[in-house]
Amino acid sequence: MKSNLLKKHAKSFYWASFFLSSNTLEKCSSLYNFCRTLDDIVDSDNNLGVKREIFLKFKNDFENKNLNNQIIKDMWSIIDSENISKRIVLDLFDGVETDLKEKVEINSKKDLLVYSYRVAGTVGLMMSKIMKVKDKEAFKGAIDLGIAMQFTNIARDVCEDKARNRQYIKHDFSSIRAIINDSQAFYEKSFRSISSIPVNSRFSVIVARRVYRKIGDYIIKQKNIDNYNKAGKIYVPAFEKVIQTLLSFIDFFELLFIKKLDHENQENHNILEQEINLNERI
DSSP: OTHHHHHHHOHHHHHHHTTSOHHHHHHHHHHHHHHHHHHHHHHSSSOHHHHHHHHHHHHHHHHTTOTTSHHHHHHHHHHHHHTOOHHHHHHHHHHHHTTOSSOEEOOSHHHHHHHHIIIIIHHHHHHHHHTTOOOHHHHHHHHHHHHHHHHHHHHHOHHHHHHTTEESSOSSHHHHHHHHHHHHHHHHHHTGGGGGSOHHHHHHHHHHHHHHHHHHHHHHTTOSHHHHHHHOSOOOOHHHHHHHHHHHHHHHHHHTTOOOOOOOOHHHHHHHHTTOOHHHHO
16 A cells, blocks of 8 residues: 555644545555655765766666556556646655765755745645645645645754754754744744645644644753753654644644735745745746
8 A cells, every 4th residue: 555655754744644635646656756865875885976866767668658666657647637737746856866965055045945845845835736726826825834744854863864864953952943843933924824735634634734743842842952862763652642633623723714815925935935936836
């Protein structure tokens, strides 16, 4: 089953996937498998030259529609059926390629936003297409949710990234706390846009947003860098997932009363627009 990788590697998303229809879950799992393949290429133990060679072959196979590769075949099926811009997928490749260096170091807000859009905002956009979202303002909110989740990933994986010679933020607790605070703002900005997701897929996104956001709270509970370093990879425990799922019903009913969307994160999107033409993607 395509959802096996989702179950193994993305526990928070797998939890939320129970609330999707089988058809939507199948497409989301295909998208996850595609993204996971890219991540595994970059994070493998191969030397940099070998990783670049494998990455470029996979990208070339994608662009040339090598349908002998089942993961690429499934991805092109989604692109065609959901009318996803190829430019979004190429943005994802650009983001992943950022990590194919001996040393990765991001030193500006703009570079962090662009990177997070490329590796995660793109996924939010594609998920929205799979879930039949039509509202342009909602697509902006999907980008915000993807960036929020990427900020959470960065906050959680500082030690792991340091071992791979990657620095998206500094390895100190004040920087970790700061990016979690930034992620909270993006989670907030994404909320209203969820009202544009058809009802049969909406609850899954509400749950994923709540559960993933909670990772940041568990990171903050470490209180200092020593505890953080000892904690290992931080997850949301099952009992907390149940609590957040129950609280999601409140969000669901609140969203029923939202009639008009106005995107409220234009300042950050203006920074993104310095390098990425979002209108071409949306």
